[in-house]
Each structure stands twice: as structure tokens, then as C-alpha cells.
Amino acid sequence: MTLSEENYLKSIYSLQREHRKGVSTNVLSKYLDAKPASATEMIKKLDEKGLVRYQPYQGVLLNESGEISALKIVRKHRLWETFLAQKLDFSWDEIHDVAEQLEHIKSDKLIQQLDKFLGYPKYDPHGDPIPDENGHVIKMEKKRVSQLQPGDTGSCIGVNDTSSSFLQFLDQQNIRLGSVIQIVNFQDFDKSMTVRIEDRELILSQIATENIYVRI
Amino acid sequence: MTLSEENYLKSIYSLQREHRKGVSTNVLSKYLDAKPASATEMIKKLDEKGLVRYQPYQGVLLNESGEISALKIVRKHRLWETFLAQKLDFSWDEIHDVAEQLEHIKSDKLIQQLDKFLGYPKYDPHGDPIPDENGHVIKMEKKRVSQLQPGDTGSCIGVNDTSSSFLQFLDQQNIRLGSVIQIVNFQDFDKSMTVRIEDRELILSQIATENIYVRI
DNA sequence: TATATTTTTTAGGTTTGCCTAAACTTTATT
DNA sequence: AATAAAGTTTAGGCAAACCTAAAAAATATA
Ligand SMILES: [Mn+2]
Ligand SMILES: [Mn+2]
Ligand SMILES: [Mn+2]
Ligand SMILES: [Mn+2]
Numbered sequence: 001m002t003l004s005e006e007n008y009l010k011s012i013y014s015l016q017r018e019h020r021k022g023v024s025t026n027v028l029s030k031y032l033d034a035k036p037a038s039a040t041e042m043i044k045k046l047d048e049k050g051l052v053r054y055q056p057y058q059g060v061l062l063n064e065s066g067e068i069s070a071l072k073i074v075r076k077h078r079l080w081e082t083f084l085a086q087k088l089d090f091s092w093d094e095i096h097d098v099a100e101q102l103e104h105i106k107s108d109k110l111i112q113q114l115d116k117f118l119g120y121p122k123y124d125p126h127g128d129p130i131p132d133e134n135g136h137v138i139k140m141e142k143k144r145v146s147q148l149q150p151g152d153t154g155s156c157i158g159v160n161d162t163s164s165s166f167l168q169f170l171d172q173q174n175i176r177l178g179s180v181i182q183i184v185n186f187q188d189f190d191k192s193m194t195v196r197i198e199d200r201e202l203i204l205s206q207i208a209t210e211n212i213y214v215r216i
Numbered sequence: 217m218t219l220s221e222e223n224y225l226k227s228i229y230s231l232q233r234e235h236r237k238g239v240s241t242n243v244l245s246k247y248l249d250a251k252p253a254s255a256t257e258m259i260k261k262l263d264e265k266g267l268v269r270y271q272p273y274q275g276v277l278l279n280e281s282g283e284i285s286a287l288k289i290v291r292k293h294r295l296w297e298t299f300l301a302q303k304l305d306f307s308w309d310e311i312h313d314v315a316e317q318l319e320h321i322k323s324d325k326l327i328q329q330l331d332k333f334l335g336y337p338k339y340d341p342h343g344d345p346i347p348d349e350n351g352h353v354i355k356m357e358k359k360r361v362s363q364l365q366p367g368d369t370g371s372c373i374g375v376n377d378t379s380s381s382f383l384q385f386l387d388q389q390n391i392r393l394g395s396v397i398q399i400v401n402f403q404d405f406d407k408s409m410t411v412r413i414e415d416r417e418l419i420l421s422q423i424a425t426e427n428i429y430v431r432i
Numbered sequence: 433t434a435t436a437t438t439t440t441t442t443a444g445g446t447t448t449g450c451c452t453a454a455a456c457t458t459t460a461t462t
Numbered sequence: 463a464a465t466a467a468a469g470t471t472t473a474g475g476c477a478a479a480c481c482t483a484a485a486a487a488a489t490a491t492a
Contacts, residue, residue, distance in 0.1 A: 004449060026469060038450055040471055045448095057457060057470060088329035098323045105321075107314045113304035220479060241440060254480055256441055261478095273440060273487060 003104045006073050007032065008042045009051065010103075012062055013070035022059020071135035077103040078124035078131075079114050085125040086118065092176070093167030095125060127158030127177050127213065143216065145181060145193065146209035153182045154214025161211040170212075173202060181214060219320045222289050223248065224258050225267065226319075228278055229286035238275020287351040293319040294340035294347075295330050301341040302334065308341060308392070309383030343374030343393050343429065359432065361397060361409065362425035369398045370430025377427040386428075389418060397430060 001009075011031050015023045029039040047054040051066035062070055080102040084090040090098070112133070115121075122138065123129055129138040142157055156179040159166065170176070175197060184194040184201060191206035204212075217225075227247050231239045245255040263270040267282035278286055296318040300306040306314070328349070331337075338354065339345055345354040358373055372395040375382065386392070391413060400410040400417060407422035420428075 002448075024469075025471085034449095035451065036470065037452080037472080041449075044471095084326075088326070088333055090325070090329070094325065098321065098326055101321045101323075102318075105314065105317045107317075109306070109310065110300075110304070110314055113306070117304055218478075242438095250479095251481065252440065253442080253482080257479080260441095 001069065004042065005046065005049075006069075006104055008039075008046060009062070009066055009070040010073045010077070012052065012060060013067065013074065016061055019059065022055075022061055024059045028060070068135050071131045071137065073103050074137075075131040075133075075135075076105070076111055078128060079111060079118065079121070081124045081126070082118050082121050082130070083114060091167075092125060092171055093164045096162050096164075096167075123157075125177070126162065127156070141215065142213040144210050145183070145195070145204065145212045145214055146191070146206065148183045148214070148216075150183045150185045152216070153180060154216045155180050156212060157215045158213040159211055160213065166208075166211060169208075174198065174200075175212070181212070217285065220258065221262065221265075221267075222285075222320055224255075224262060225278065225282055225286040226289045226293070228268065228276060229283065229290065232277055235275065238271075238277055240275045244276070284351050287347045287353065289319050290353075291347040291349075291351075292321070292327055294344060295327060295334065295337070297340045297342070298334050298337050298346070299330060307383075308387055309380045311341060312378050312380075339373075341393065342378065343372070357431065358429040360426050361399070361411070361420065361428045361430055362407070362422065364399045364430070364432075366399045366401045368432065369396060370432045371396050372428060373431045374429040375427055376429065382424075382427060385424075390414065390416075391428070397428070 008028070011028060012023050015027060015031060019027060025036040025039040025043065028043075029036045032039070043052065043054050043060045046052045046066065047060075051063065051069060052060050053063050054060045077099050080099040081095045084095040084098055085092070115133075121130055129140060131137045140157065143154065144160070145154070148154060156175060156177055158177075159170070175181070179197055182196040184196050186193050187203075191209075193204050193209050194201055195204055224244070227244060228239050231243060231247060235243060241252040241255040241259065244259075245252045248255070259268065259270050259276045262268045262282065263276075267279065267285060268276050269279050270276045293315050296315040297311045300311040300314060301308070331349075337346055345356060347353045356373065359370065360376070361370070364370060372391060372393055374393075375386070391397070395413055398412040400412055402409050403419075407425075409420050409425050410417055411420055
């Protein structure tokens with residue numbers, strides 16, 4: 001499998017949660033920073049290889065073997081992120097881009113030994129579960145901060161937006177994995193929320209509250 | 217710089233020691249398992265980019281900026297080899313192919329932190345010196361076993377042939393970095409040598425003695 | 433020195449992955 | 463239901479990195 005095929009599979013995997021009837025070429029190409037025509041081409045190729053189900057104009061979904069392949073790449077990505085954060089002192093926002101490259105290194109032994117070296121971690125530094133060797137992932141019961149009510153409390157287990165600027169913002173505000181977030185109140189006019197984090201109150205925009213995941 | 221450009225630069229770096237007047241397209245293409253026509257194309261491209269000096273029919277040599285680039289890749293390759301051997305329990309012969317992929321990962325911070333994590337190693341698992349951040353390499357006074365006389369003793373510091381089959385052979389014979397090798401005698405008819413390694417005597421072929429480096 | 437052999441380059445193709453622009457299909461609006 | 467808008471596919475190109483086969487240059491041999 002080529003680097004590009006792997007990136008498409010992984011993207012379809014990420015997108016099909018929220019696009020149950022099919023990931024459109026538009027959505028997919030935007031996610032990958034490419035043009036819709038390029039997505040169509042690649043999708044057709046993956047379809048011919050038996051990794052996805054594709055009906056013209058109806059979007060694309062992984063089939064079983066496509067999902068197995070995608071999960072292998074997700075596993076590698078998350079193990080490398082864990083390595084970068086735990087062993088090489090990379091910060092939350094620096095790990096993603098490098099893991100994006102490392103996930104494509106081909107060596108079964110490498111990933112097996114890396115897993116062992118890290119002590120078989122269950123979650124990556126963003127709080128996302130790491131698939132095991134057989135592609136089994138822990139399903140998490142996670143909510144967005146935006147779905148909580150005033151008075152509710154949750155602990156941060158991950159993010160949706162993994163952009164550097166967002167992760168840096170969280171770092172600056174001292175919001176990290178495990179941080180306990182309590183909703184103080186909700187402003188209707190702009191959907192922002194006042195939250196309490198470790199004795200400190202701050203206002204999070206709608207965009208922010210929609211991109212932070214918590215477990216209650 | 218593309219992956220392919222990096223591989224060509226690194227190959228020219230390795231070959232120009234023994235091809236002082238210029239690395240021919242024939243030699244270069246054979247080393248890279250490609251066709252001479254492909255080497256010519258890439259050399260012209262590297263020349264246009266100002267990384268090598270190339271005169272048609274006269275072979276190619278790195279210029280200063282080409283050598284700096286090549287040394288960066290060599291540094292990455294050897295640091296990754298050290299990581300694989302020391303931290304992930306890869307054996308001597310397994311590390312090369314994976315490092316061949318890892319050396320192309322682009323991140324200054326990654327290589328800096330990896331160096332730190334490994335404790336700023338000076339030599340890789342094959343005994344080759346690791347260039348520092350500024351591209352400075354320790355010049356080693358190394359001899360091939362084949363250059364020794366009966367009675368001479370040396371300690372193994374590296375190999376020339378890095379093929380799996382050779383490294384596996386060395387593993388089987390318990391020849392590793394630091395092994396003390398004493399020449400017992402020399403057979404003129406086939407240039408083989410009887411050597412003593414830790415109380416054990418064995419016969420090494422000419423090919424073998426030419427591919428093991430020692431420090432006296 | 434003339435000829436043969438080897439080496440190197442050039443010319444023309446192929447594959448992968450990307451693009452733009454035009455054509456087509458689906459969905460939304462009147 | 464007809465038309466407009468939006469989304470998708472197709473057609474035709476391009477760049478990188480490889481290839482084969484033919485032409486050209488360098489080197490070896492007679
Ligand atoms: Mn990737
Ligand atoms: Mn992650
Ligand atoms: Mn390489
Ligand atoms: Mn090495």
C-alpha cells in the first residue's frame with residue numbers, strides 16, 4: 001500500500017463516524033487538503049483493490065478489509081504519538097505532524113517492539129484509544145463540552161480539532177488530559193460557556209467547547 | 217528534498233571514498249539497484265540544485281552543500297539504528313532496512329531529541345561514527361582484518377558489507393562489536409585466515425576478512 | 433591507428449498522484 | 463415541475479521517478 005492510499009484509508013476511517021451513509025468526495029478532499037477530482041480517482045482505485053465500497057455520487061465507506069488496514073495505520077500513528085510525548089518530550093501540539101510521517105514506516109517488528117517498549121499503552125496523548133494488534137479498539141463514551149449543562153462536570157479525555165493552534169491554546173489555558181472541567185454557565189447569544197478548571201474560571205467559545213471531549 | 221534525492225546523495229557520499237575522481241553512473245545505479253539512465257537523470261537534477269559537481273561522462277562528486285545534506289541523512293540513519301538496537305532489541309542485521317525508511321522522516325526536533333534520548337551516542341551499532349549536529353564526523357583509524365599479519369590482534373569496530381546474510385553469519389559466529397580478533401595464520405592459496413575469537417578458532421574466507429573492520 | 437567493446441547519455445514511455453476545466457448528476461429553490 | 467445551485471465525475475495535463483532501446487562518447491584491443 002502506498003503512502004497516499006494509507007492516508008486516504010485513515011481519513012475515510014475518521015470521517016465515516018460522522019458520515020454514516022458515505023463520505024463524499026467533497027468532505028474527503030477537504031479533509032486531505034486536495035481537490036475532489038483527486039479523491040474520486042483514489043476512491044476508485046481503493047474500490048478496485050477491494051478496500052472500500054463506492055457508488056458514484058453516493059460517497060465511500062470502508063469495507064471490512066479496508067477497516068482492518070485503516071486500524072493498523074491508526075495504531076501506528078497513536079503509538080508513535082505516545083513515543084514522541086513520553087520518551088522525547090514533545091508537547092501535545094507537536095506530535096501530530098511527525099506521527100503523520102512515522103505512521104507510514106513499514107515493519108511489523110518495529111511496531112510490535114515499540115508497543116512493548118512503551119508498556120502496551122491503551123490511550124495516546126490525545127486520549128484516543130490505541131487499537132491492539134488485532135485491530136480491536138476500546139469504544140469510548142465521550143461527550144463534547146458543548147453537550148454539557150451548567151453544573152455538570154467532566155474530565156478531559158481528548159480533542160476533535162488537532163490543529164497546532166488549538167492544542168497550543170489548550171496548553172496555554174492549562175487544559176490537558178485528565179483536567180476536570182465544570183460548566184459554570186452558558187451564554188445563549190454566542191453559545192460560549194464559562195467553565196471552571198482547577199480554581200480558575202474562563203470563557204470558552206462555541207468552537208472550543210465543541211472540540212473538547214470529556215468523560216463524565 | 218525528496219526521498220529519492222536523499223538516497224542518491226547518501227549513496228554518492230558512501231561511494232566517493234573509493235571513487236575519488238568521480239562516482240560513475242554505472243557504479244551509482246548498481247549501488248541503488250536502478251538503471252544507469254535513472255542515475256544520469258537524478259545526477260543532472262542534483263547538479264542543477266547545486267548539490268553535486270557533475271561533468272558528463274566523468275562521474276559525480278558531492279560539493280560542500282551536498283556533503284552537508286548527505287551527512288544529515290547519515291546522522292539520522294545511524295541514530296535510528298542505535299535506537300532500534302538499544303531500545304527495541306533489534307539485532308545487528310535487522311536494523312538497516314528499517315533505518316533506511318526512518319532516515320527520511322523530516323523533523324529537526326525529532327532527531328535532536330532522539331540524540332538526547334540515546335545519550336548522545338558516538339557510534340552506531342555497526343561501529344560507524346555518528347555525525348554531530350554540525351556534520352562533523354570522527355575519522356576512524358580502521359583496518360580490514362585482511363590487512364593484519366599472523367600474531368596481530370584487533371577489536372572489531374564495524375563492517376563493510378551490511379547485508380543481512382553477512383551480519384547473520386557474524387552473529388552465528390559470535391563476532392560482534394568489541395570482539396577481540398587475533399590472527400592465527402594465513403592460507404596463501406585462497407587468502408583465508410584462521411583467527412582466534414574468545415578461545416575459539418575459526419577460518420574466515422577472504423571475502424569475510426575484507427569486510428570486517430578492526431581497531432588495533 | 434582503426435576497430436571493437438564498454439560506458440554513458442538521450443529519447444520516448446509508464447505509473448502514481450496530483451491538478452484544472454468541462455460535463456454530468458443530484459439536490460435545493462422557485 | 464422547471465430551473466438554479468451545488469456536488470461529483472470525466473477528460474486532458476503535469477511532475478517525479480522509474481524504465482527500455484538507440485545514439486553517442488570513452489576506453490580497450492587488435
Ligand atoms: Mn500520513
Ligand atoms: Mn492522537
Ligand atoms: Mn533511504
Ligand atoms: Mn550502520
